[in-house]
Amino acid sequence: MICAATDNQLSIEKSAPGRRGLHAKNPLRARADVPANLRRKTAPRLPELAELDVMRHYTRLSRLNFSVDTHFYPLGSCTMKYNPRFNEAAAALEGFAGLHPLAHDVCAQGTLELLHDLSARLTELCGLDAITLQPAAGAHSEFTGLLLAKAYFENKGETRTEIVVPDSAHGTNPATASMMGFTTVNIASKPDGRLDVAELKKHIGPKTAVLMLTVPNTLGIFESNIEEICRAVHEAGALVYMDGANLNALIGMVKPGDLGIDMMHLNFHKTFSTPHGGGGPGAGAIVCRKHLAPFLPVPTVKKEGSRYVSDFGDARSIGKVKAFFGNTGVLVKAYAYMLAHSAEELGDIARYSIINANYIRALLKEMYPSYSSEYCMHECVLTPGKDMLDKGLKTLDVAKGLIDRGFHAPTIYFPLIVHEAIMIEPTETESKETLDQFAAAMKDVHDSGVADPQALKDAPVTLPVKRLDEVQAARQPNLRW
Amino acid sequence: MSKPEELKYTKTHEYVHPGAEAVVGISDHAQHEMGDVVFVELPKVGQKLEKEKPCAVVESVKSAFDIYSPVSGEVTAVNAAVTGEPALLNQSPLENGWLFKIKPSNPAEADGLMDWNAYQEFVKQAAH
Numbered sequence: 001m002i003c004a005a006t007d008n009q010l011s012i013e014k015s016a017p018g019r020r021g022l023h024a025k026n027p028l029r030a031r032a033d034v035p036a037n038l039r040r041k042t043a044p045r046l047p048e049l050a051e052l053d054v055m056r057h058y059t060r061l062s063r064l065n066f067s068v069d070t071h072f073y074p075l076g077s078c079t080m081k082y083n084p085r086f087n088e089a090a091a092a093l094e095g096f097a098g099l100h101p102l103a104h105d106v107c108a109q110g111t112l113e114l115l116h117d118l119s120a121r122l123t124e125l126c127g128l129d130a131i132t133l134q135p136a137a138g139a140h141s142e143f144t145g146l147l148l149a150k151a152y153f154e155n156k157g158e159t160r161t162e163i164v165v166p167d168s169a170h171g172t173n174p175a176t177a178s179m180m181g182f183t184t185v186n187i188a189s190k191p192d193g194r195l196d197v198a199e200l201k202k203h204i205g206p207k208t209a210v211l212m213l214t215v216p217n218t219l220g221i222f223e224s225n226i227e228e229i230c231r232a233v234h235e236a237g238a239l240v241y242m243d244g245a246n247l248n249a250l251i252g253m254v255k256p257g258d259l260g261i262d263m264m265h266l267n268f269h270k271t272f273s274t275p276h277g278g279g280g281p282g283a284g285a286i287v288c289r290k291h292l293a294p295f296l297p298v299p300t301v302k303k304e305g306s307r308y309v310s311d312f313g314d315a316r317s318i319g320k321v322k323a324f325f326g327n328t329g330v331l332v333k334a335y336a337y338m339l340a341h342s343a344e345e346l347g348d349i350a351r352y353s354i355i356n357a358n359y360i361r362a363l364l365k366e367m368y369p370s371y372s373s374e375y376c377m378h379e380c381v382l383t384p385g386k387d388m389l390d391k392g393l394k395t396l397d398v399a400k401g402l403i404d405r406g407f408h409a410p411t412i413y414f415p416l417i418v419h420e421a422i423m424i425e426p427t428e429t430e431s432k433e434t435l436d437q438f439a440a441a442m443k444d445v446h447d448s449g450v451a452d453p454q455a456l457k458d459a460p461v462t463l464p465v466k467r468l469d470e471v472q473a474a475r476q477p478n479l480r481w
Numbered sequence: 482m483s484k485p486e487e488l489k490y491t492k493t494h495e496y497v498h499p500g501a502e503a504v505v506g507i508s509d510h511a512q513h514e515m516g517d518v519v520f521v522e523l524p525k526v527g528q529k530l531e532k533e534k535p536c537a538v539v540e541s542v543k544s545a546f547d548i549y550s551p552v553s554g555e556v557t558a559v560n561a562a563v564t565g566e567p568a569l570l571n572q573s574p575l576e577n578g579w580l581f582k583i584k585p586s587n588p589a590e591a592d593g594l595m596d597w598n599a600y601q602e603f604v605k606q607a608a609h
Contacts, residue, residue: 171544184535413543419514470542474519475567 008464011047011057021051064464066408072434074360076379076411076423077170077218079248079270086340087273087333096332101324105309111332112308115325116301118335123287125346126264127255130293132300134326137282138245141265142176142212144297145241145286147318148263149210150180151295152239155316160209160238166195168219168415170243173212182209189417193219193372197228204236214243215256218415218423220357220376222249230260239263239292247271248353248427249378252346263288271349272334283330297321352428353378356435360424363439367446368398371418379425381418388446391453395420400459400467401445407438483575485509489551489591490600491533496575497551497583499591502558505551506579507539507570510604515541518567523559523581530554530583532590537580539570548580552590558582 049057067073073080091097095110105112119131135141146163153160163177164185174184185203190196195213204211211233216222223229230240242256242264248271250256256264266285268274274283288296298317299310325331341349354377361370361380368382384398399409399422411423426435449456458467483504488496494511498504512518520540530536530550537548559581563569569578585591595603 416544471517471519474517474542 007060011049011054012045014049014053014057015047017048019048019050019053021049021054066403071406071408072426072430072438073408074410074424074426074438075408076220076381076425077245077414078276078411079245079267079378079425079427080276080408081248081270081273081427082429083273083275083279083333084337084340087336090336091329091332093332097329105307109308111325111328112301112310114332114335115328116303116308118331118338119301121338122266122285125251125255126266126287127257128261128263128287129257129290130296130300131285131287132296132321132326133283133285133328133331134297134320134322135265135284135286136322136327137269137284138265138267139172139176140282140321141267141284141286142172142241142243143179144284144318144321145263145265145288146176146180146182146210147321148286148288148292148295149239149241151316151318152292153209155295158237160207162207162209164200164203164208164211164233164238166213166217168193168195168217168417169212169214170218170245173214173243177212189217189219192374193217193221193417194223194225195229197225197232200229201232204233204238206237208233208236208238210239210241212241212243213261214246215259215261216246216249216377218246219372219381219418220246220249220379220423220425221372221374222377226259226261234260241265245270246378249350251350252341252343252348253350257289263292268330268334273337274330274333281327281330283327283334299325301325349428350378353426356426356428356430357424359432359435360426360439363435364442367443368422371421378427379423381415382422382424383418383420384422385446387450389420391450393449393453393456395422397449397456397459398422398442398445401449401456402441403460404462405441405444407441485575486597488575489594489596490603491549491551491594492603493533493549495548495551497591497594499585499588501584502582503552503554503585503591504579504582506574507548508600509574512571512574512578515539515546516543517541518570520545521563521567521570521580523561523564524556526556526559528556530556539567550583551594552583552585553587554583554585556581557584 068080068082099108099111115133123129123131135144161183162185163182164187165173166187166189168189177184187199187203188196213223215226233240239262242261244264244266247266251271264287268283269276294316295318297320298313301308302311357376357378357380361376364382367385369385371381371383384393384395395412399412402409413421414423415421483498488498490496490508494508496506496508518539518541522538524530524536530553532553533549535547536550539546539548560579563578
């Protein structure tokens, strides 16, 4: 039990006229220079609360949280690894945190050096040639990547209108293609989850701009035909974009550039241990080959003698996708994380994330069969066994049952190509003991569910809010309290 | 009311009731797999559709799904009732939950689709 459900009021409902916290002796007054016509006529409707009430309100809410700092969080394809506090300490250093974004290059040498070195390390890690650190997150990186492709083909005088995406892709891939005005061409996966190369070859040609491919794919399976895939796409004159969301499975072991891709994105909040949404702004990157480098957003950082300077490229650049150098505070965290690992240890991230996913898969195979009979990479896709399905128990029930047992639910119903998918990504940061406890909880969900299906259908019962009617909520959303 | 045997099916689980004004919807199997439908976006009357190109969206509690037109042609009517009451797709996919009507530009296209027996076999195969 996380917290008693005795207090579900909003702060505004707890408000009482005149209640307030301690005031400074000389309270700041509203600035007199705000023109009269712009001043509000009535006071804003804000809660009036004593400081203690506010403290208890937010402390209580924070205790209701499921987060990676409080619970194992095996959300597949999200890489919910622990965010080391060392990263935070680095980003909080006055020289980084206090730097004004408009500071002249001469006054920002430390930050520019960091961005330059981070760029060099990441291009090396990816086996590619050039990088932009401007994008604000993964999907924004995809958008930037397709802008590069568009500029690349325009520069060559070619008009290509189609983006090819496998049906196992992250939803952001077709969404990005659509937002950019491309037509999405969907390719069915083979039963083993891999891209069907014969099918791909039928769908690529002079209209194809880019193949967007997630490696390893969303079933946690390595695209073992990647070299043949890249060759075929290149023969059609098109580009290969690797969705790097699953880089945790490859980092330090495989340089994606060696596989033949033209560009890829990085999610710093996944592979490089910076916080996910809510923990701060995001950051992403596009890493690419030489032929795409002239089109990268500006500025980038270059070294002239012993000085670091902003490089504004030339007219071929697509321009800016984010102010200044992007969310540099997040980049400092990613840099700290990289410095904390030797090259060998970066490879250990991939090795341990793969071992952990396969350990879970092996522990659960009797109760939750794996979609694929192969070893998986950093995540495994399971389904409820026949004994559960026969009793009307679904993946949703397993997810809710896990919450009662103190675990955040895995990703469910994704990838779409797997019926009743349960997608588990333990990451390298979890211990064997935690994985054993999780497997025991999954077993308990299975055993108690089969014995008493209704009890599992009622889960969760230990939270302030019980099983919600998701259908009703989606069909008739009530967006006001 | 359409009987499942009178319809033709696509690999992406749309059905079409062939005719001068063909009726398009999603199969009973598809609605079952999607789960509770919560939102439907339909094409516009007069819109020209191409076979196998996305033309509508059905969103369930699990995910959003593109609907691909089983045949090429011009949309002659849409079922406004399903946008107000998406549950019709679950309750009555072949009757009250139809999506749109289309005047096929090439009626022979429907001949290439699966009949009821072939579709049932296809669904069985897909489930391995």
